[in-house]
Amino acid sequence: MSLWSVITRRALKNIFPGENVATAPKSEPLAPLLEIALTGDAAAINEAIADLPSVELKQLAREVLRVRAGEAIEILRSCESCRELLSGGGYDAIELLGTLADNIGARSAQMDIAASGRGGSQRDQGFNTRIRFGPREFLTGTSLDGMSVRESQLQVILHELAHAAGDVIPPDGGNPEESVRNQQRITRACLPEVYERIGRRQYSEVRSQESE
Numbered sequence: 001m002s003l004w005s006v007i008t009r010r011a012l013k014n015i016f017p018g019e020n021v022a023t024a025p026k027s028e029p030l031a032p033l034l035e036i037a038l039t040g041d042a043a044a045i046n047e048a049i050a051d052l053p054s055v056e057l058k059q060l061a062r063e064v065l066r067v068r069a070g071e072a073i074e075i076l077r078s079c080e081s082c083r084e085l086l087s088g089g090g091y092d093a094i095e096l097l098g099t100l101a102d103n104i105g106a107r108s109a110q111m112d113i114a115a116s117g118r119g120g121s122q123r124d125q126g127f128n129t130r131i132r133f134g135p136r137e138f139l140t141g142t143s144l145d146g147m148s149v150r151e152s153q154l155q156v157i158l159h160e161l162a163h164a165a166g167d168v169i170p171p172d173g174g175n176p177e178e179s180v181r182n183q184q185r186i187t188r189a190c191l192p193e194v195y196e197r198i199g200r201r202q203y204s205e206v207r208s209q210e211s212e
């Protein structure tokens with residue numbers, strides 16, 4: 001089964017409950033692009049979205065956000081250190097992210113794609129939070145060097161969720177160094193294999209910048 005058909009089946013299960021999703025219509029226009037957006041590297045994605053009108057760009061980024069939010073929920077379910085960190089502020093992180101994910105694209109959604117979000121913006125707490133990701137930034141990934149686009153997207157979702165879930169990581173608005181440290185905190189707790197691969201190198205770079 002192709003990746004696209006897996007995603008389509010997942011999406012259509014909600015739209016056509018009880019129906020055989022294999023016979024349900026697909027919304028075709030973004031299908032090939034979505035596959036690149038979900039599996040390509042940053043260069044391939046950049047090329048694919050270069051001339052995409054902003055409405056389609058936002059639509060594509062929302063589809064990817066829905067997929068990655070689902071994957072982030074799976075991480076929270078399966079990774080104890082991640083769940084512990086994200087639930088330390090008194091919120092059930094799985095329930096919170098589930099609610100935010102269900103409302104992507106809705107009017108006044110708590111979590112959504114918007115150009116103003118750039119690399120990730122967040123304010124207010126819990127189920128009243130407002131999280132925004134810039135479409136281009138989200139699609140191509142903006143996290144620590146050495147991360148894949150997918151890892152970067154998972155990191156940024158869990159990072160903004162951590163701010164929303166009672167600031168279980170320090171606030172870092174307008175503080176790039178603290179933001180990098182928070183990316184490391186999230187990566188260490190929620191993507192430990194990625195942290196092993198790149199975290200130590202990143203950490204030593206930040207430390208050497210601080211001591212200058």
Ligand SMILES: [Zn+2]
Nearest residue numbers: 159172179182
């Ligand atoms: Zn942050």
